[in-house]
Amino acid sequence: MIEAFATVFDGYTLELAASMLVGTACGVIGCFVVLRGMALVGDALSHSVLPGVVVAFMLAGAGPVPMFIGAMTSGIATSVLINTIQNNSRIKGDSAIGLVFTVFFAVGVILISALPRGTHFDLKCFLFGNPLAVGQSDLWMMVIVAAVVCAAVVLLFHPLRTASFDPVMAASVGINPKVAHYVVMILLAATVVASLQAVGIIMVVAMIIAPGATAYQWTDRLGTMLWLAALIGTFSTGLGFVVSFWQNWPSGPAMTLVAGGLFIFSMLFSPSYGIVAAATTRRRNKQHIAREDLLKALARMPDHVASDKQLAESTGLSRKRVVALGGKLAAKGLVDKLGDGRYRLSAAGDEFAHGLLRTHRLWESLLHETGIDPAQLHPLAERLEHAHELADVLDSRLGSPERDPHGRKIPRPEGKYADD
Amino acid sequence: MEKALEVRNLTVSYGSKIVLRNVTFNIPAGVSVSMVGPNGAGKSTLLKAALGLIERDSGEVDVLGAPFNPRQGVLAYIPQKEIIDWDFPVTVRDVVTMGRGARHGWLGRPGRKDRAAVEQALEKCGMTEYTDRHIRQLSGGQQQRVFIARALAQGARILIMDEPFAGVDAATENAILDLMDGLRAEGRTLIMVNHDLDILDRFDWIVMLNGTLIAAGPMAETYNEKNRRLTFGPTLSEIVRAEQIIAKGVAR
Numbered sequence: 001m002i003e004a005f006a007t008v009f010d011g012y013t014l015e016l017a018a019s020m021l022v023g024t025a026c027g028v029i030g031c032f033v034v035l036r037g038m039a040l041v042g043d044a045l046s047h048s049v050l051p052g053v054v055v056a057f058m059l060a061g062a063g064p065v066p067m068f069i070g071a072m073t074s075g076i077a078t079s080v081l082i083n084t085i086q087n088n089s090r091i092k093g094d095s096a097i098g099l100v101f102t103v104f105f106a107v108g109v110i111l112i113s114a115l116p117r118g119t120h121f122d123l124k125c126f127l128f129g130n131p132l133a134v135g136q137s138d139l140w141m142m143v144i145v146a147a148v149v150c151a152a153v154v155l156l157f158h159p160l161r162t163a164s165f166d167p168v169m170a171a172s173v174g175i176n177p178k179v180a181h182y183v184v185m186i187l188l189a190a191t192v193v194a195s196l197q198a199v200g201i202i203m204v205v206a207m208i209i210a211p212g213a214t215a216y217q218w219t220d221r222l223g224t225m226l227w228l229a230a231l232i233g234t235f236s237t238g239l240g241f242v243v244s245f246w247q248n249w250p251s252g253p254a255m256t257l258v259a260g261g262l263f264i265f266s267m268l269f270s271p272s273y274g275i276v277a278a279a280t281t282r283r284r285n286k287q288h289i290a291r292e293d294l295l296k297a298l299a300r301m302p303d304h305v306a307s308d309k310q311l312a313e314s315t316g317l318s319r320k321r322v323v324a325l326g327g328k329l330a331a332k333g334l335v336d337k338l339g340d341g342r343y344r345l346s347a348a349g350d351e352f353a354h355g356l357l358r359t360h361r362l363w364e365s366l367l368h369e370t371g372i373d374p375a376q377l378h379p380l381a382e383r384l385e386h387a388h389e390l391a392d393v394l395d396s397r398l399g400s401p402e403r404d405p406h407g408r409k410i411p412r413p414e415g416k417y418a419d420d
Numbered sequence: 421m422e423k424a425l426e427v428r429n430l431t432v433s434y435g436s437k438i439v440l441r442n443v444t445f446n447i448p449a450g451v452s453v454s455m456v457g458p459n460g461a462g463k464s465t466l467l468k469a470a471l472g473l474i475e476r477d478s479g480e481v482d483v484l485g486a487p488f489n490p491r492q493g494v495l496a497y498i499p500q501k502e503i504i505d506w507d508f509p510v511t512v513r514d515v516v517t518m519g520r521g522a523r524h525g526w527l528g529r530p531g532r533k534d535r536a537a538v539e540q541a542l543e544k545c546g547m548t549e550y551t552d553r554h555i556r557q558l559s560g561g562q563q564q565r566v567f568i569a570r571a572l573a574q575g576a577r578i579l580i581m582d583e584p585f586a587g588v589d590a591a592t593e594n595a596i597l598d599l600m601d602g603l604r605a606e607g608r609t610l611i612m613v614n615h616d617l618d619i620l621d622r623f624d625w626i627v628m629l630n631g632t633l634i635a636a637g638p639m640a641e642t643y644n645e646k647n648r649r650l651t652f653g654p655t656l657s658e659i660v661r662a663e664q665i666i667a668k669g670v671a672r
Contacts, residue, residue, distance in 0.1 A: 035508060159526050162518040165508050172471050172497040173522035173574060174490035220554040222509045 004246030012245075015131045018142040019198040020238045023255070025146035025191045026204075027211035027233025028153045031225050032184050034212035036164050039205065040094060041079065041185070044101035046192045046204040048078040050108025050126065053196070057121060058111070064141030068193055075189035078104055079182075129200030129252030131241060138197060145194035149187050153226065156183065161222055198237065200252035207233065207252075210259035217263075217270040232262055287325075289386050290317055292356055294325050295334060295345070299353035304345035305338065358411045360385040361404035362394040368405035369398070377405065423485060424449040424578050424609035425470065430479035432462070432469050437664060438631075439465045442479075445627060445636035449484070449577070452600060452610040454620055454639075457629035457651055463613045466629065467580050471497060484577065493522030496571030498581040501563070506556045512566050513551045516541055519573035534573075541573035545599065561592035568599060578609045585616055597622050 008016055033042050049071035056070025078100055085096040115121055125133050134142075153160070163170040163180030170177050188208070195204045215228035240255025247254075268275050297314045298306055308326060312319040326343050329335045334349035345353065363381040372380070404410055425447040432440040440462040447453055455463050468474045470481045472488055481488060483495055496519070519541070520534040530538075542548050545565040550558060555566065564584055571579045585593050597619065600610050612623075620626065626642050628634040628651040635647040 035505075156526065158517075158524065158529055159521065161510070161514070162521050165510060165515070165518065166499055166504065168468070168471070168473060168499055168503075169497045169518065169570075170521065171473050172490055172495055173493055173519070174525060175521055179526075216509065220509050220556075221511060222514070225509050 001242075001246055005242055008242050008245050012132065014136070014139050015134065016238065016241055018134075018139040018146075019131045019241045019251070019255075020234045021146040022142050022191075022195045022198050023207065023211075023233035023235070023237030024230045025149040025233070026195060026199075026207040026237075027215070027229035027231070028150050028226055029184070029187050029191045030208040030210075030212035030233070031215065031222070031229050032153070032160060032164060032212075033188060033208055034216060035222075036184065038184070038188070039209050040097050041082070042188055042192070042208050043205040044078055044082065044097045045075045045185075045189050046196075046201050047101045048104030048108075049075050049189070049193060049196065050105055050201060051111055052077075052108075053126065054108050054111040054115070054121070058115070062135070064138045067138070068141060068145070071193040071196070072186075072189055074104060075192065076186070079185045079189070124250075125200070126196055127200050127202055127252075128250035129196070129198050129203065129255070131198045131251055132245070134197045142194045142198065145190050149191050149194070150230070152183075152187055157223070157226075160184065198241075198251060199255055200250070203252035203256045206256040207237065207259060210256070210263050211236065214259070214263045214266045217266040217273045220272075232259065236262065289383075290315070290321065291325050291329060292386055293317075294322065294329065295349055295353045296356055298335060298343060298345045299350065299357075304350065305342060308341040308343070311343070354411055355388055355391065356385055359388045359391040359394070361408060361410040362391055362398065362401075364404045364406070365398050365401050365410070366394055374405070422449040423447065423482070424451075425611070426480075426482040426485075427466070427470070428480045428482075430466070430469060430481060431477040432465050432474060433477055436667065438477075438667075440469070440629075441632040443629075443633045444479075445633055447609065447611065447625060447627070447636075449609050450604065450607045451625040452604050452612070452623045453625040453627055454612055454614045454623040455627045455629065456614060456617065456620075457634075460631075461629040461651075462631060463629055464582060467497070467582065467611075467613065470580075471495070491522055491525065493519075493574045494576060495578045495580065496574045496576030498564075498567040498571060498579065498584065500582045501560075501586060504555075506563075508555070511552050511554055512542070512547060512558070512569075513538060515555060515566050516547075516569045516573050519570040519576075522574060537573050537575070541569040544572055545569040559592070560588045561595055564588065564592070564596055565599070568596075568603075572603075576608070578611065579603065581610070581612045583613050583615065585614065585619075593619070 033039055052070035052072070052074030053067055056066040060066035081100050082093075082096045085091055085100070086093050091099075112121055112123055122130075122133060124130070131139075159170070159175045160180055160183065162173070163175050163177045167177035167180075170180065191208065192204050195207060199207050211229040211233035212225070214232050215225045218228060219225050236259035237255045240258045241251055243249065243258070244251040244254035266274065269277075271277050293315050294311060294317070297311050298304055300314070301310065308319055308322045311317075311326075312322045315322070317325070323341070326335060326337070329349065330337050330343070334346055334352055335343045336346050338344055360381050363384045364377045367377050367380055368374070401410060423446045427446070428444050430440055430443040431438065443466065455466070457463050465474065469476050470483070470488065472490070488495065516538045517530055517534065520530050520537060523534060524530055539548070542551055545568055547562065547565050547569055550562060555563060558566065568579070584596060588596070593616075601622075604610055620639060620643060623639055625637070626639050627636040628642070628647050630651050634650045635642045
């Protein structure tokens, strides 16, 4: 692999740089595609540029400028046609998109087969990407277009963000959301055209969506999302390029696999939105609640002493669970282990349980005031009491009541709880 | 007296369906207005037509004495909660900064003056300590206040709010109404689509719609039994429906 790296760096510097820059542009424009829900449009654009490319090839031969013009023309025609169908018939957006791009693609494929015998048109390069087969001038086209797309997004960041977030408000301050839509469309079409020979028609949409969707898992700020997506896009195309060279794979799928891998990793391990983080939080919460329930159960026992069997019965937890939690509580000094599976509430544990009871009764009082069904009071409070940071807030909101709705005394922070 | 909004002979339709028919009314500057009417009465359509967002069949809408020019930023729109994507990656500051869009337009970007205006608007709405929070991490009342702050940062003299009280509790509703009273005291005009008829006493002016204008005027003299019946009763919407059926061609 190292050798492959060295060869690529030395021998194919421009190919690598152009591919990576295209990845950057894909990532940047992809953020807006993801947030505006335009992924399907991206897919449509990438497929429907084919007839434009072929017609340009027929009329003007190979070369970056005719190809760019041809591809942009058919890309923009697609988006106009999709809008026309949507606005003038009862066909919904996704059907209109699916219909238009497949027909365009079909026209492209037919046109290729109609090319005169002996003409060299590398369809596979367009379908799956092959930066090694791209001529110098085409590479420079990729570099220039990608750079322009990135610059345009940076320049138009604020109006695009406003129009994407709240189009009606954007219109009220003179940022026409229709203009914003077409700006994103044109930038997207340009990105697709620039990516065609590196990533390929079939895979371009993955390179556009994956970096943005991945970055979205890590941040709550659009600026950060753009930078992250740019990095991810650049890295995916770069690594994909080298791996495809090394393993002799088509480059588009290799780049897509890297980007897809990063997405899966983020979905699992992102600290804020990852599946693992969510599961950990849920597990911690459950444990926290079980520990507190155990303390409360112990506080209700005569002399604050009980066996694990009794505790399991009164809390509904399994005995094994009680033993495990009991060990943790003992380590925190909230209970004392008496041997024979018996536990006693320590002074610290007593104080803690007392706080819980206070929170529970305050919650019941507050819920009662909101006119909630009395039968619901206890179960709801049973859940809410675990947010004990709120006890003092509740207390002052309620005007420090003495008794809860059931007439039981609400313990003061310094006092002891009496009758249950 | 200066007119905040002047609507003349406004007719709007979606396809063959007329949503608003020949609506004419004025709203003086510096009042708070409740816009009421049953579902489909054309309230949101009227607001969007005023913003120039949808094409009108006929009629004009003037904002502060002239056709609406969005680049002046005088008119702020506060959307319904349901149409906002609360997962959109923006913080409180980002949203309020959007209010400065009329100043910087397509090619500029917010500068020092804009940042100062944003801070000021946040402070006025009591949102300073939440500046860097994501919008999802706010309570319903705070979310509303972010959008009001955005309108203030915009320097708006007219605030249009589309159902700001949908899904907020009574305490929050009151807090928003108090904030609005303060804005009106500064001479701003507040126009609100509102379903809660119990809080009408908090407004000075009312616009009653039901496919066409039923009545518009000061609350005390306009909100009476007759207008209420015309607005919410079946009579007029039945007429409109009958006309639609006729327009489609009953006599075929």
